[in-house]
Amino acid sequence: xxxxxxxxxxxxxxxxxxxxxxxxxxxxxxxxxxxxxxxxxxxxxxxxxxxxxxxxxxxxxxxxxxxxxxxxxxxxxxxxxxxxxxxxxxxxxxxxxxxxxxxxxxxxxxxxxxxxxxxxxxxxxxxxxxxxxxxxxxxxxxxxxxxxxxxxxxxxxxxxxxxxxxxxxxxxxxxxxxxxxxxxxxxxxxxxxxxxxxxxxxxxxxxxxxxxxxxxxxxxxxxxxxxxxxxxxxxxxxxxxxxxxxxxxxxxxxxxxxxxxxxxxxxxxxxxxxxxxxxxxxxxxxxxxxxxxxxxxxx
Amino acid sequence: xxxxxxxxxxxxxxxxxxxxxxxxxxxxxxxxxxxxxxxxxxxxxxxxxxxxxxxxxxxxxxxxxxxxxxxxxxxxxxxxxxxxxxxxxxxxxxxxxxxxxxxxxxxxxxxxxxxxxxxxxxxxxxxxxxxxxxxxxxxxxxxxxxxxxxxxxxxxxxxxxxxxxxxxxxxxxxxxxxxxxxxxxxxxxxxxxxxxxxxxxxxxxxxxxxxxxxxxxxxxxxxxxxxxxxxxxxxxxxxxxxxxxxxxxxxxxxxxxxxxxxxxxxxxxxxxxxxxxxxxxxxxxxxxxxxxxxxxxxx
Numbered sequence: 001x002x003x004x005x006x007x008x009x010x011x012x013x014x015x016x017x018x019x020x021x022x023x024x025x026x027x028x029x030x031x032x033x034x035x036x037x038x039x040x041x042x043x044x045x046x047x048x049x050x051x052x053x054x055x056x057x058x059x060x061x062x063x064x065x066x067x068x069x070x071x072x073x074x075x076x077x078x079x080x081x082x083x084x085x086x087x088x089x090x091x092x093x094x095x096x097x098x099x100x101x102x103x104x105x106x107x108x109x110x111x112x113x114x115x116x117x118x119x120x121x122x123x124x125x126x127x128x129x130x131x132x133x134x135x136x137x138x139x140x141x142x143x144x145x146x147x148x149x150x151x152x153x154x155x156x157x158x159x160x161x162x163x164x165x166x167x168x169x170x171x172x173x174x175x176x177x178x179x180x181x182x183x184x185x186x187x188x189x190x191x192x193x194x195x196x197x198x199x200x201x202x203x204x205x206x207x208x209x210x211x212x213x214x215x216x217x218x219x220x221x222x223x224x225x226x227x228x229x230x231x232x233x234x235x236x237x238x239x240x241x242x243x244x245x246x247x248x249x250x251x252x253x254x255x256x257x258x259x260x261x262x263x264x265x266x267x268x269x270x271x272x273x274x275x276x277x278x279x280x281x282x283x284x285x286x287x288x289x290x291x292x293x294x295x296x297x298x299x
Numbered sequence: 300x301x302x303x304x305x306x307x308x309x310x311x312x313x314x315x316x317x318x319x320x321x322x323x324x325x326x327x328x329x330x331x332x333x334x335x336x337x338x339x340x341x342x343x344x345x346x347x348x349x350x351x352x353x354x355x356x357x358x359x360x361x362x363x364x365x366x367x368x369x370x371x372x373x374x375x376x377x378x379x380x381x382x383x384x385x386x387x388x389x390x391x392x393x394x395x396x397x398x399x400x401x402x403x404x405x406x407x408x409x410x411x412x413x414x415x416x417x418x419x420x421x422x423x424x425x426x427x428x429x430x431x432x433x434x435x436x437x438x439x440x441x442x443x444x445x446x447x448x449x450x451x452x453x454x455x456x457x458x459x460x461x462x463x464x465x466x467x468x469x470x471x472x473x474x475x476x477x478x479x480x481x482x483x484x485x486x487x488x489x490x491x492x493x494x495x496x497x498x499x500x501x502x503x504x505x506x507x508x509x510x511x512x513x514x515x516x517x518x519x520x521x522x523x524x525x526x527x528x529x530x531x532x533x534x535x536x537x538x539x540x541x542x543x544x545x546x547x548x549x550x551x552x553x554x555x556x557x558x559x560x561x562x563x564x565x566x567x568x569x570x571x572x573x574x575x576x577x578x579x580x581x582x583x584x585x586x587x588x589x590x591x592x593x594x595x596x597x598x
Contacts, residue, residue, distance in 0.1 A: 029466060106515055150472065163519045167328060173449065174519025175474050184515050186508035186534065186570065193508075193537045195515055202516060203501070209485035209492075216405055216483050216494055217501060218517055220462045220473025235485065238492045271485065 003143040006136040006296040012250075013293065015286040016140065019225065019248040020147050026224065026245060028148045033225035034215065034236065035137065037155035037162055037179075040229045040252055041170060043132040043298075045261040046123060050157050053116045054097040061100060071096065095199060098182065104197045106160065106184070113164035127298070133169055135299045137227070141170060144225065152176035152219060156207045156232050178218045180206040207232035208270025212239045227252065230265040231276050237285060249285040251276070256291040302442040305435040305595040311549075312592065314585040315439065318547040319446050322523065325544060327447045332524035333514065333535065334436065336454035336461055336478075339528045339551055340469060342431040342597075344560040345422060349460050352415045353396040360399065370395065394498060397481065403496045405459065405483070412463035426597070432468055434598045436526070440469060443524065451475035451518060455506045455531050477517045479505045506531035507569025511538045526551065529564035530575050536584060548584040550575070555590040 007013040023031055038044040055077060062069050062078060069075050073096035076084035085093060101109055120129040141151050153172050155162050159179035166172040181202040184195045204210050212235045215223065226233070226240035227250040237249035254263050265276055280287055290297060306312040322330055337343040354376060361368050361377060368374050372395035375383035384392060400408055419428040440450050452471050454461050458478035465471040480501040483494045503509050511534045514522065525532070525539035526549040536548035553562050564575055579586055589596065 029472075150474070152474070159516070159519070173328075175449070175451070175517070177519065181516050184512045186511050188570070193511060193534055193541050195511065212485050212492060212494065213483045217458070217480050218474070220458070220476065235492055242492050271487070 003146060004136065004139050006139055006294060008293055008295050010293055012286055012288045015248065016143075016250075019246070020143060022246050023147055023149070023224065030221070030224060030245065031144075031147065031149040032152070032219075032221045032223050033141075033144045033149045033227075034152045034154045034219070034223040034240075035141070035226075036228040036230075036233045036236070037153050037157055039254065039265075040227055040233070041133060041137050041153070042129075043122070043134075043260060045254075045263070048157070049120065049129060049132070050161050052120065053113060053161065054100065056116055056119075057100050057112065058097065073097075098199045101197055102199045106195055106197065109160055109197060110164045113161055117165050129165070130169055131298055133299045134294070135296050136294045138170070138299060140227075141172075145171075149225070150176070150221070152178070154206070154211050154215060154219075154226075154236060155179040156205060156211075158182065159206075176219070178206065178214045209235045211236040215239065223247070225250070229254065231270065234276050234279055235271060238279075238283065241283060241285070249280075249283065250288055251280045251285050252288045253290065255289055256294075256297065258291075259297045260290055302445060303435065303438050305438055305593060307592055307594050309592055311585055311587045314547065315442075315549075318524065318545070319442060321545050322446055322448070325523065329520070329523060329544065330443075330446065330448040331451070331518075331520045331522050332440075332443045332448045332526075333451045333453045333518070333522040333539075334440070334525075335527040335529070335532045335535070336452050336456055338553065338564075339526055339532070340432060340436050340452070341428075342421070342433075342559060344553075344562070347456070348419065348428060348431070349456050351419065352412060352460065353399065355415055355418075356399050356411065357396065372396075397498045400496055401498050405494055405496065408459055408496060409463045412460055416464050428464070429468055430597055432598045433593075434595050435593045437469070437598060439526075440471075444470075448524070449475070449520070451477070453505070453510050453514060453518075453525075453535055454478040455504060455510075457481065458505075475518070477505065477513045508534045510535040514538065522546070524549070528553065530569065533575050533578055534570060537578075537582065540582060540584070548579075548582065549587055550579045550584050551587045552589065554588055555593075555596065557590075558596045559589055 001013055001017045004013060035041050038048055058074060069078060073088055073093050076088055117129045122132060144151050153162060153166055157179045159181050162179050163174040163177045166177045183198040183200045183202045185198055187194055187196055206214055222243055223240045224245060225248045226237045228237055229252040240247040240249050254261055300312055300316045303312060334340055337347055357373060368377060372387055372392050375387055416428045421431060443450050452461060452465055456478045458476060458480050461478050462473040462476045465476045482497040482499040482501045484497055486493050486495055505513055521542055522539045523544055524547045525536045527536055528551040539546040539548050553560055
């Protein structure tokens with residue numbers, strides 16, 4: 001716990017300390033920890049940074065070519081028209097936004113994310129993106145690495161979006177970031193190989209049970225520790241404690257309106273109807289209260 | 300080159316030495332090297348070890364239940380009936396073999412591979428699986444890691460098959476192994492989360508252009524060095540030299556019938572008709588001759 005100065009003494013810090021202690025007797029190859037990103041490693045309010053990124057690009061395009069707002073999805077998004085957005089549905093909105101980058105090179109997309117990350121300021125605090133990262137979680141990642149854990153990110157966000165910032169913000173290499181995957185097409189330009197970003201998802205959005213199958217296919221090891229904050233993380237957290245080893249599931253609760261935000265995570269899990277709070281209690285997950293357990297919130 | 304004692308002095312070793320030297324001026328985050336597995340890291344003759352694994356399992360099942368040989372794919376495989384195999388086609392044979400593990404847990408599959416790996420003896424030399432690994436390639440992987448490279452495996456073989464042995468044989472963690480992916484289904488058994496192996500491929504076999512798209516979606520970084528030995532590696536090797544950085548493409552040539560095998564790699568690349576030898580010459584790839592460049596072949 002010396003490595004966790006931003007964690008206040010209490011049951012959450014005790015559970016982490018005990019877990020790190022017990023992990024010493026587990027083979028290094030099985031010391032694996034995965035974190036959700038939005039609302040677990042960084043602040044997701046008032047909006048997901050990735051949505052801000054898409055909206056920034058949409059505004060730029062609309063100022064170059066106002067006719068694109070003829071498209072109802074873009075009109076609804078730019079006009080903050082909640083009713084129209086609800087009518088259109090999240091999927092149509094997401095597909096329209098993904099279409100802004102149709103055909104792009106991976107490098108160009110990464111450069112666009114990096115540009116966005118440099119210019120980002122949080123609407124409430126005016127802070128840059130790297131100040132939206134929760135300091136206690138960074139300390140936990142460091143403590144895990146010190147205990148020879150492999151630390152990865154399993155996010156519902158776009159894989160390339162998170163990879164573009166994961167090394168700088170979290171010290172996590174791209175191959176240890178798994179999110180919602182966009183398909184790529186191989187092509188030749190003047191004979192040279194190239195990749196084109198498509199608008200098609202590979203598989204499904206990386207939420208709920210999809211996080212568990214993605215862990216299997218893309219990372220290959222079951223986590224011994226998993227941390228999340230919403231219903232989309234429930235199956236991954238169960239996965240961490242389902243094996244024979246003493247795994248740890250951490251559920252971060254946003255109950256700190258003063259220093260961050262106070263909001264309930266969506267109630268029901270993806271593959272059953274059990275509310276995530278009840279699941280946490282039934283399965284003995286460790287609940288982390290932002291208000292009570294964290295001395296400092298941000299980096 | 301002190302780290303490469305199994306490499307004889309010559310153009311291949313010189314090129315590697317120069318590459319390692321020049322990589323010092325490249326940011327660590329871009330130092331990435333990917334190796335093909337079959338015929339690049341280990342011997343693929345007289346048959347792919349993964350095929351031996353499948354046939355072992357098939358023989359075990361047939362001795363428990365001879366009726367499974369009613370299936371023409373299994374009859375052809377067990378009878379080494381080359382005509383029947385050619386008639387049925389590789390895909391039907393592969394699907395039939397994959398079906399042997401339909402519904403298995405990932406852990407059970409990994410355990411089966413580990414059992415196979417322990418019992419394996421090469422038909423010509425009687426050596427175990429870990430003695431089929433090319434010592435010069437292990438040295439190269441170590442030299443790359445010493446130069447702060449991330450080293451991964453991009454294989455046409457099954458992802459889980461290679462992951463089951465990659466840490467022990469090559470020191471490569473599961474998340475750095477990308478191969479042909481089988482789909483998994485999330486399910487609950489007595490309420491507990493579980494994964495079931497399916498017989499459906501996710502996407503396509505990991506060969507040719509698919510290796511480049513898999514590198515993008517699963518690993519996220521373009522290689523600075525890529526090593527392969529067959530047409531299925533051509534696009535990945537091009538990818539290593541396509542960027543603005545001084546990448547290195549290594550093409551291993553099997554020309555050593557005495558110490559290993561002598562055989563031509565299949566001629567044409569997947570996405571164009573250029574034979575791989577011509578491609579190597581045109582693009583300035585470094586050809587590695589097993590007979591001339593390697594002092595020692597096996598570990």
